[in-house]
Amino acid sequence: MKTAISKNHFINRELSWLSFNSRVLDQAFDKGNPILERIKFMAIFSNNLDEFFMVRVAGLKQQIESKIYLDDPTGMNAEEQLKAVTAKTRILVRKQYTYFKEYLVPELKSNNISLLKLDEVRSEEKKRLKYYFERYVFPILTPVGVDPTHPFPVINNKAIEIAVRLKRPKKEKESFGFVEVPTSISRFIPVNHTEHGKAFLLLEDLIIEHIDSLFTGCAILSTFAFRITKDMDFEIDDEVDSDLLTHMEQALKTSRKRSAIRLEIPKIAGGILSEWLKEKLQIPEELIYEIDGPLNIASFFEFIPLVARAGLVDKKIEALEVPILKNYDSIFDAISEWHAIQILHPFESFDYVVKFLNEAAIDPNVLAIKQTLYRVSGDSPVVNALQKAAENGKQVTVIVELRARFDESKNILWAKRLEMSGAHVIYGVAGLKIHCKALLIVRKEDGLIKRYVHLSTGNYNDSTAKVYTDIGIFLNDSAICTDISSLFNVMTGYSEPPDWNKIAVAPFNLRERFISLIDRESRNSTKHKPGRIIAKMNSLVDTEIIEHLYNAAEAGVRVDLLVRGVCCLKPGVNTGNINIISIVDRYLEHSRIYYFENNGNAEFYMASSDWMPRNLDRRIEIMYPIEEKFNQTLLWNILNAQLNDNYNGRKLSHNGTYHKPKVRDASTRSQITTYDNLRQLRPAQKRQQYTVLEKVN
């Protein structure tokens, strides 16, 4: 029996995202986390929120302004959504700053770390700071006056600005000015000779103190620091949803204005200057946030290393070695023998991928290397290896997805470097963002061509591999190798999509494949033998998939979903068969695992894709089966550990809220359990061994 799907079955996507960010904030409130980790979660919360405003809130605002409305499955129109979103954000931000002020600042202090105001600094130190200002800060400041001959300037997105109200000599009328706080020097200026231990002054406070030196001869009437967030016309970040933007772009291509979406001003700011600013920026009241504390907490990412020490940050967890790889000098040999070697990052080292590439770069038998690169780190060992390979005469093809139009100078540099070394660099596929992570190496062994692939849920980025939970796999399965070869031919524009052997590829057949796997589970499900789906992903948004999940649940299938971020499926409507857990913990949950019980012949898949329309329809994404038993065991254990996580697991209830476990049990913390499982299982790894941990109740 199929239920007609209605708006009651859905949670609004924007509100669900805010719930996710609220769970991030919870980590900042969690006394179980060391103080600097809590500051880090606060910074993540703020950073996420910035991007949310730039893309999602901007999108809502555009819908309202253009009167082009997008359907929302919950039936809320853009005005209602904007209203709900701003109200919820206001509560979260207030919570954030209250907590920051009342708990985190005192706790930092008790650890001898202080953020000082200028009046807390001793006078001799003030002199030194004045010298610092004159020597290092003043030369890079650009004061801008606003008067009838100087129009209102362009204010940079996310920059901290200082607004100044002033009176020029011999002028009747007051005028106004701005100074942008530069980001080229640290925002956190160390203050010496204090009784406060390690102490810092914020750069904007130092500038405000000396603001008169920038407007010589003028009387400074009032100042305050503020910050605006703008509507950005590009995809900002993978972790924040932005397909709405792509959608809107088509309708608004020509009339697009990058207007201010949010204004953050200090709570204490008021009076003429504040009124003038609000009027000039024309930001509606609901998008103005009064901040009781430092602006831009996201910048506290750079604060942490300045003060980090043992006890204040998480204990380092050493990436484990993979025992079966230890016995081989060559990763190629290891893959030839084991056929499928799965590696769980960050618990296990990303170095194997780098080693694999480095080995390929100098191996005379390697003919070609093909790789997708989405985001790489600054001085990426992956890029260096590829460059070396190209210089050694290998045919190197790199498919680069440029993330955004503006901040790409870094990416373009390394891409150019690769091109110079002889690699064939392809910048994306028209209309489709490349999100799959694949590496293919063609090697000639004894006159025959052999191929090796590495597939992953995470980017080829050695830095994020230390903080995201991703799963990579080395394979030599010839069907998959052929598929990946074809995939590269599709991405380079050399071929139409073929009939895939084992993988499924978006936007060609991935959606269809997911749906058919879900539907098969429904068909197979009987009263005595219910079907089972366990899916782990970052976001669940896609209406069609949700509909099929509902149908499966109604057919008796137990549906367990591990959705870290946005989840638009509202559980508990009509059926109790859907269980949704979100885990936000030390490492960013990033791997996508899909499990289908298939009448006792369970199938495991991994994918680069979430269940979101953008993944399934507008990106190149792949899903591939995990067939080897040991690898399945590792995945099964992750899924079970997460479903049983009574530490950081949050269960989504039918009213759309997330609930903490009634009794918090640190021994069930899934990221730790996964690490421990690996330590225990790996040494015993044998081919075709299958160990199943206790099933969930």
Place this chain on the structure above:
Amino acid sequence: MSSINGPIAIIDVGAHFARLEIVQVAEDGKKYETLERLTQVAPLGMDVFTKGKISTENTFLVGKILKDYASVIKEYKVKFIKAVATSAVREASNSELFRERVERLSGIKLEELEASAEARIVFMALRDTIDESLGFFNKNSLICSIGTGATQVLFIENGILKSAENTRLGSLRLLEELERPLSTTQLKEVIRPFVESATRDLITHSTVDLNEGLIVGTGSSVRALLHFAEELDNGKTGLKYLTKENFDIIYNKVSSLTPEAIAEIYKISDTLAQSLEPCCAILYHFFHSSNAEKLVIPAVNTRDAIIRDFLRQITGGKDPFIPYLMSCIKTLGEKYGYNSEHAEDVAEMSRIIFENTQFLHGLSESDALLLEVAAYLHDIGIYVDTRKYHKHSQYLIKNSHIPGIDSYEKNLIALIARYHRRGIPRNTHEEYIALSSYDKVRISSLAAILRVADALDFIHNFKISKIKFDHKKKVMEVVVDGIVDTVLENWASKKKADLFKEVFGYKVRITGR
């Protein structure tokens, strides 16, 4: 047979697509493994069937596609590349220009795969894959390979290829050639009579009796009909053939749907969906006019046959098609009422002389095949008229469809047959002067051998027992069994060895034993 080190690449440019396949022979040396399979849309068929030639736009498109393919080929360091163009290019009036331009753009030289070569490929692919239980090897069958621009019709007797015809009746061409625009109902009304007139007498003229035999359908549009067959078969794939009733159900279903609906329902491309109705009309005609029992739609892949053929060429293996070629040659001879005994004797003696004179001509095994075919067919011109019949033979050979023999080779065979009597090759003969000097020497050498062999067979039942050479006197002595004096006298007067002497510098003498 030498082994192949490294992968090989096969490119084929058809009416809809340009494809590349890179394969390598597995360690066992028999199976091959596909490493890469690339497909790109290249709608040459539409160009050719509507305008008669390939547009500049599509020429550049194919150039670009092949350039991309060249870079994939480079990645694998492929040494052997075969690039063929099929029906669309074959029939384009600007085929040569097209191929030249594509080569310039991509560095890949495209060769035209002629209809006769395609027929051979279709047959070999089928022979290797068809399920024996269907009776292919002990029944008569008609292979109907429906392309977009042409349909190959192959007549098979107990698994042996007898003859082949190439009709300019393709699934897309049919639509183009009918006057348009036509409504769906109009189309149905005109399509069947059109097919009937285009293929008139094809079946009745064949000696292969198809009553209760098989129709074997191949080609992408025929295979697409299997989607409908699955419905008959409840989605099982066990269905190996269609009865007339089943086929008619499918035909009706196809006719009842618009191509757009077919494309949507069965998830096939629009061009393929468009081609189904004409394809059914063609099959219907053959199925009903032949009174065959079943329509078999095997999962054959002609590319597979092309690959195997190419692998064989590289390794120098024996061509498994030769027996079938000879079977077709004999069918052709029969068609023109040849004297089979004479033809076989001449062919055999030609072969003996060819082998014994290797040191004189230095020609290859494939040249021996040209000679053999010419030997079989040299007299068929008598069917037209006994006067100047060597010229009629030349004409008939040149204009017959012989699977496995391309037009270039056919021209050579026709010339060898022509020079088997009367005037020897001269630089005043139009077709002769058009040949390269290498071919002129080849033709002259092979015709010289054929003339000697033909002259030796004016009395039956004798055999060459030995061939001896006197290099000083420059004499080739053919020692034969059962010879009588009159024969020798006759021989001297016939001057059949004049060309031999001119080409090789050796006189031919016949002695008895």
